[in-house]
Amino acid sequence: MGIFESERSIRKMVWLGAFIIAVMMALAGLGFVKLVNRGGFGEDKIRVVTQPGGEARLVAERLFISSFVWSPDGEKIAFPSIDINPWRFMWAFLARRNPADPQSVLGEALAPIKIWDMGTGRTRLVSCKGMPSVLRVGSWSKAGDIYVEALPPSKSPSVAGDYELGIWSINATTGKPRRLTTGYKDSLPRVSPDGDKVAFIRDKSHVVKMLCVTPAFGGRATKLAEDVRQLGFFGWVSPYEVMFASRPNLRSERASDAAIAIKVADTRTGHVRTLAKVERLAGFCPVEREVAFASHFTTGAGRQSFGTRFGFVNMDTGRISVSCAMRGVTIEYLNRGPGRSLLFVVSNPRRTPGRGDVFQSDFRGRMVRLTSSGDVDGLSTSRDSSSMVFIRKQRSGRLSLWLMRLPRNLPHNPK
DSSP states (O other): OOOHHHHHHHHHHHHHHHHHHHHHHHHHHHHHHHHHTTTTTSOOOOOOOEEEEEEEEEEEBBSSOOEEEEEETTEEEEEBBBBOOOHHHHHHHTTTTTTOOOOHOOOSSSSSEEEETTTTEEEEOOOOOOEEEEEEEEEEOOTTEEEEEEEESSOOOOGGGGGGEEOOOEETOOOOEEOOOOSSEEEEEETTSSEEEEEEEEEESSSEEEEEEETTOOOOEEEEEEEOOSSSOOEEEEETTEEEEEEETTTTTTTTGGGGEEEEEETTTTTTEEEEEEEEEEEEEEEETEEEEEEEOOOSSSTTEEEEEEEEEETTTEEEEEEEEEOEEEEEEEEOOOOOOOOEEEOOOOTTOOEEEEEESSSOOOEEEEEOOEEEEEEEOTTTTSSEEEEOOOTTTOOOEEEEEESSSSOOOOO
8 A cells, every 4th residue: 555655646746746847838938928029028117208309109119010100180000010819829839830830829910900099098909800910001091991011811921032912901990901912022002192092012023113003992903113112202192193213223333323213103194204313312202292302422531521412303393402411411211390391310320221310400401309319210200290200229129119299390409
């Protein structure tokens, strides 16, 4: 009896130890999932930060990628985010599903859309069965549909180069998805002001990028132009006109320094006209019936040997007028500001290009700093230019989204 009792005790201890180890592994797995959901070690408790241009409010701190879009009324912001269901994660782990397919582990959608409401300050998840893996959000129609570039539900963004990237529309209320394009790598969807058409860029051969237009509710896509360059503004300037940049001839010996053309395509006739050609174009955006642009220049060696020129192009006549030049400044993410001002990110050429602080300029040489964090990696203003949203990218690679109200008049503290 003593031998059997000792064996039973050993078995109980073994089962108890196995149970404790299983519980610890489950808790460790849940903790890992929560860590990924949060976007890093430790949660950022700071919700409002005082910047030179005013108070910046935290919108989201676990962005999947540098992409977001304003709602038509300017009261909501949609963005793709990382959202992992911990229970599905543990079930997939225990069921030993295919580890090469993140969809089988990470839940229904690897990168779901989240919508932040400016009035309530709350964020809600837009999800539905069969939702694709959203890589970037493109535009938001007045009918309540968000147009995105995404992969089918069975594909993974980590191997996006091997699969087709299509244009989808997702209802902001119900989350119901609808696929618009298939068979190619399509990106940057832009819905027309009347909500009838969607313009996008199609990468057919990894070399030639085309401007295409398709009906907003599905249909055959029509090609309007080739040699499209993803630089600066891309979108609608009227219910039937699309503005875009055309890249230089790659056969040129100095293709990077060649003039880049700003063009407008008419969706009714298919005619494409060139507004202007600008050397070393850094960005452009429409301002009423004009196009504001910025271009870089160099004059020799030294700290003040480089800079940025600002100017306008008249959309009716094509006349170019240069307003001012700023030495020692290189910019990214040019956007329209309140009144006749512009917003942009001033980057340090000795560091990572495109990351710096947000500035505002009034085209008379005055430039005002709006942020001081030095890690802004994206910028966009609302349709009425009353607010701006910018992305901060920390050294660890963590992305966060911030909102700031813009003053109507340029402050009197130029930097």
